[in-house]
Amino acid sequence: MRALLPTLRAPRGFSAPAFLAYLAVIALVALVPQLSRKPLILHMWIMVFLAIAQGSAWNVVGGYAGQYSVGHAAYFGMGAYITMLLLELHQVAPWYGIAVAVAGSVLLSVIIGSITFRLRGPYFVLASIAMAEIIRLAALHFKDLTRGAEGILLSSIPPLETRWFTVRFLGKVPFFYATLGLAVIVISVNWLVQHTKLGYTFQAIREDQDAAHSLGINPTLHKNLALMISAAFTASAGGLFALYVRFVDPNIAFGIDVSVQMVLICIIGGIGTILGPVVGSVVLVLLSETLRNPKWLVQAGLLGDESPTVAFIEGRLSNAHVLFYGVLVVLVVLFAPDGFLGLLRTAVARVKRRLAARRSPPGQPAGAA
Amino acid sequence: MTVFLQSLLSGILVGGVYALIGIGLTIIFGVMRVINFAHGDLLMLGMYVTWGLFTLFGIDPYLSLLVTAPVLFLWGALLQKVFINRVLNALPQNQILLTIGLGLVMSNGVMLGFTSDYRILTTTYSSSSFQLFGLSVSQPLLYSFLVTVAITAALFWFLQTTDTGQAIRATAQDRDAAQLMGINVKRMSVLAFGLGTALAGTAGALLAPTYYIFPQVGGPFTLKAFVVVVLGGMGSIVGATLGGILIGVTESLSAVYVASGLKELVVYVLFLLILLFRPSGLLGKSRT
Amino acid sequence: MPAILEIKHVSKHFGGLAANSDVSFDVGLGEIVGLIGPNGAGKTTLFNCITGYYPPTKGDVLFKGSRINGLQPDAVCRLGMVRTWQKVRPLAKMSVIDNVMVGALARTHSLQVARRVAHEKLEVVRLDHKAAFLAGGLPIGERKKLEVARALATRPEMLLLDEVMGGLNQAESEEIILLILELKKLGLTQVVIEHDMKAIMRLSDRLVVLNSGEKLAEGPPREVATNKDVITAYLGEAVDA
Numbered sequence: 050m051r052a053l054l055p056t057l058r059a060p061r062g063f064s065a066p067a068f069l070a071y072l073a074v075i076a077l078v079a080l081v082p083q084l085s086r087k088p089l090i091l092h093m094w095i096m097v098f099l100a101i102a103q104g105s106a107w108n109v110v111g112g113y114a115g116q117y118s119v120g121h122a123a124y125f126g127m128g129a130y131i132t133m134l135l136l137e138l139h140q141v142a143p144w145y146g147i148a149v150a151v152a153g154s155v156l157l158s159v160i161i162g163s164i165t166f167r168l169r170g171p172y173f174v175l176a177s178i179a180m181a182e183i184i185r186l187a188a189l190h191f192k193d194l195t196r197g198a199e200g201i202l203l204s205s206i207p208p209l210e211t212r213w214f215t216v217r218f219l220g221k222v223p224f225f226y227a228t229l230g231l232a233v234i235v236i237s238v239n240w241l242v243q244h245t246k247l248g249y250t251f252q253a254i255r256e257d258q259d260a261a262h263s264l265g266i267n268p269t270l271h272k273n274l275a276l277m278i279s280a281a282f283t284a285s286a287g288g289l290f291a292l293y294v295r296f297v298d299p300n301i302a303f304g305i306d307v308s309v310q311m312v313l314i315c316i317i318g319g320i321g322t323i324l325g326p327v328v329g330s331v332v333l334v335l336l337s338e339t340l341r342n343p344k345w346l347v348q349a350g351l352l353g354d355e356s357p358t359v360a361f362i363e364g365r366l367s368n369a370h371v372l373f374y375g376v377l378v379v380l381v382v383l384f385a386p387d388g389f390l391g392l393l394r395t396a397v398a399r400v401k402r403r404l405a406a407r408r409s410p411p412g413q414p415a416g417a418a
Numbered sequence: 419m420t421v422f423l424q425s426l427l428s429g430i431l432v433g434g435v436y437a438l439i440g441i442g443l444t445i446i447f448g449v450m451r452v453i454n455f456a457h458g459d460l461l462m463l464g465m466y467v468t469w470g471l472f473t474l475f476g477i478d479p480y481l482s483l484l485v486t487a488p489v490l491f492l493w494g495a496l497l498q499k500v501f502i503n504r505v506l507n508a509l510p511q512n513q514i515l516l517t518i519g520l521g522l523v524m525s526n527g528v529m530l531g532f533t534s535d536y537r538i539l540t541t542t543y544s545s546s547s548f549q550l551f552g553l554s555v556s557q558p559l560l561y562s563f564l565v566t567v568a569i570t571a572a573l574f575w576f577l578q579t580t581d582t583g584q585a586i587r588a589t590a591q592d593r594d595a596a597q598l599m600g601i602n603v604k605r606m607s608v609l610a611f612g613l614g615t616a617l618a619g620t621a622g623a624l625l626a627p628t629y630y631i632f633p634q635v636g637g638p639f640t641l642k643a644f645v646v647v648v649l650g651g652m653g654s655i656v657g658a659t660l661g662g663i664l665i666g667v668t669e670s671l672s673a674v675y676v677a678s679g680l681k682e683l684v685v686y687v688l689f690l691l692i693l694l695f696r697p698s699g700l701l702g703k704s705r706t
Numbered sequence: 707m708p709a710i711l712e713i714k715h716v717s718k719h720f721g722g723l724a725a726n727s728d729v730s731f732d733v734g735l736g737e738i739v740g741l742i743g744p745n746g747a748g749k750t751t752l753f754n755c756i757t758g759y760y761p762p763t764k765g766d767v768l769f770k771g772s773r774i775n776g777l778q779p780d781a782v783c784r785l786g787m788v789r790t791w792q793k794v795r796p797l798a799k800m801s802v803i804d805n806v807m808v809g810a811l812a813r814t815h816s817l818q819v820a821r822r823v824a825h826e827k828l829e830v831v832r833l834d835h836k837a838a839f840l841a842g843g844l845p846i847g848e849r850k851k852l853e854v855a856r857a858l859a860t861r862p863e864m865l866l867l868d869e870v871m872g873g874l875n876q877a878e879s880e881e882i883i884l885l886i887l888e889l890k891k892l893g894l895t896q897v898v899i900e901h902d903m904k905a906i907m908r909l910s911d912r913l914v915v916l917n918s919g920e921k922l923a924e925g926p927p928r929e930v931a932t933n934k935d936v937i938t939a940y941l942g943e944a945v946d947a
Binding site: 119172175178180186312366374383 | 510
């Protein structure tokens with residue numbers, strides 16, 4: 050069957066209408082805080098943007114290059130901790146702090162890559178998990194450095210003063226724009242990867258590393274490159290997240306659920322695509338935030354204050370989101386390995402074929418199986 | 419010196435349970451070539467079943483094994499038939515994701531049903547200990563170890579002498595050849611996963627008197643199970659046994675001589691070293 | 707004829723097993739050398755050693771006059787030598803055209819140029835009509851052709867074909883044979899591992915026979931085919947030549 054379906058990838062190359070649509074969406078989204086200041090709604094968007102950033106960052110190394118790291122919390126947590134430590138203990142402004150955090154995480158990724166990329170398949174996965182756990186346990190133990198299990202609580206964020214304006218980090222709006230900005234950047238990086246030689250190189254390594262090697266590709270170099278790019282943006286997301294929630298501890302930063310969630314975002318949405326992590330993020334964040342804070346539905350005007358649904362969720366399901374993640378993953382792996390996006394594309398392709406068949410007489414193209 | 423011996427002894431005793439977990443995982447991998455990331459959560463289920471039987475009916479955890487093990491076996495067989503079977507020929511990444519998903523469902527399902535409260539199972543002998551050559555031996559740990567020895571011996575006997583056991587070993591060695599010889603490899607997979615689950619559940623039951631029981635307890639055990647299996651060699655039962663004991667001892671000695679908070683870290687560092695320098699483990703078969 | 711590839715006393719040991727033992731021969735510029743021998747003779751191992759998949763245990767490989775043993779496969783490719791695989795290795799979830807573009811990108815950074823080259827090579831193997839199809843869905847014959855197109859896109863001077871006709875029917879094999887002969891006319895040097903005796907006799911300027919890791923015979927096809935040792939190696943000791 051698959052031989053008949055033309056490739057489902059979008060045509061490679063810059064498409065002006067698509068780009069304009071993309072800009073329009075960003076502009077629309079950027080207007081949201083001007084229309085509504087309801088905190089839970091803004092919070093949802095912020096969590097979606099952070100999830101998109103993390104998922105898209107993972108996608109570079111996991112989706113395009115095919116290296117399934119389930120230990121990306123190492124970079125997320127490194128980003129969070131360095132930013133927080135510099136700010137809270139040394140009064141370094143977070144815009145510098147995050148830059149340092151990114152540099153630190155990229156360095157960490159080179160170290161982790163040099164160890165783990167010698168391994169393939171499940172051994173690589175296991176090693177990546179072990180590395181994140183080692184860092185988490187170290188963060189718990191070396192209290193003088195990290196304050197251990199107590200964590201770091203942020204007292205305040207200094208205002209960002211430039212020549213033209215001052216940003217005070219009070220309330221959610223500044224974080225809305227900061228996280229939106231990060232999400233846009235990471236999505237753009239994904240687009241660049243997919244539409245340049247780098248994308249071809251990464252995907253060749255994913256499909257068959259040895260074949261790629263014989264075709265002039267240096268797998269070690271490129272796997273490390275993918276990881277460095279991925280680590281940089283994962284760390285940025287970690288730093289912003291820590292600043293937003295104003296607290297970090299070893300489990301929040303380096304816990305395996307952080308790593309697993311990044312993978313789930315891509316799997317559920319559609320791995321190795323630009324929109325996949327976006328779709329996955331929306332699904333997962335909607336699910337988890339609705340279960341954690343069902344009141345957002347009230348604030349959005351979707352449900353009444355006294356709604357029994359809200360009461361039910363608050364009463365019974367408040368931490369069930371991970372259960373639903375698990376169910377989703379099982380369903381996706383078994384029935385939709387290319388994620389929601391893959392399902393959508395298959396449906397579209399099927400419709401296209403039916404329309405084409407109606408237009409031309411029966412008499413299949415060569416190669417009909 | 420006594421400190422060293424004491425620590426060594428506790429390490430061996432705990433190591434026996436790690437061995438049990440590892441054996442279960444290695445059987446699953448050996449027969450089905452599936453990397454089971456839900457293994458620790460299967461252990462967790464064993465813990466809860468044991469706790470349930472103890473709290474509701476007062477049955478001693480070592481006796482309730484007679485119920486826990488078969489129940490977990492059936493659960494494993496069901497998981498294999500409904501879910502795992504569909505990904506036997508899929509990419510390893512998908513197998514991993516599927517088992518991760520199943521693990522999440524199990525641990526969070528339990529959390530929904532029983533809350534995340536820590537449960538404890540205190541028997542009359544939970545904190546008792548024997549004195550052996552001047553060393554203190556925890557009673558429950560000793561019982562666990564003895565049960566582990568008995569189970570491992572029974573397992574060896576089963577795999578070496580019975581027809582089914584030999585069929586399992588044949589499938590683990592060469593799936594296609596086994597099929598050509600008339601062995602029902604599908605049935606072997608169900609048996610293997612059931613057996614592996616039962617062993618994990620048993621390990622959980624054995625740990626129940628001395629560990630906190632909570633829904634997320636499985637996670638670290640999954641990773642440790644992999645360390646055991648990789649150290650011993652994927653697919654080797656003897657290797658998993660040795661590996662388990664070695665890991666138990668490493669952990670115990672690290673707690674004393676490095677730092678209590680770093681004992682697991684040492685195990686994971688050891689894991690990375692093995693993966694890098696001797697990935698086939700002590701006694702392992704290479705992955706085809 | 708100047709030698710483009712010189713294999714000098716190459717041995718490859720895996721633990722106790724000698725997969726290649728002291729193999730030496732040259733390949734002249736523009737030649738087609740057929741590399742034959744019973745299963746397990748060490749032919750693919752030799753290819754792997756030559757292309758840098760693993761280094762030879764002993765001996766040297768010279769390509770265009772310089773030593774290449776010890777180089778990584780990507781470096782070997784850039785020097786102008788590329789191979790195909792006995793068990794065909796398409797980049798399954800990428801399209802046919804993308805597969806060939808990966809090869810073309812060994813020589814250029816531009817996607818446009820790579821796409822043009824890819825279409826060219828697909829036309830050479832008559833697969834251009836399937837450019838947009840997923841590589842993993844192609845039947846075996848087309849996957850083999852795809853692999854050849856992909857290798858050609860790296861603009862090699864030398865092509866190593868490992869049982870490229872394995873699993874193909876008469877018509878498909880004939881297509882490949884004609885392709886190989888055409889590539890020779892374009893100046894490509896080729897070493898072909900093949901079990902199809904008729905094909906190899908038609909194609910080769912010279913034959914090299916391996917058996918149990920050692921070189922058994924070398925020479926023009928007619929001569930090698932009537933060599934007693936070669937016949938014995940293929941048919942076993944019981945045959946009287």
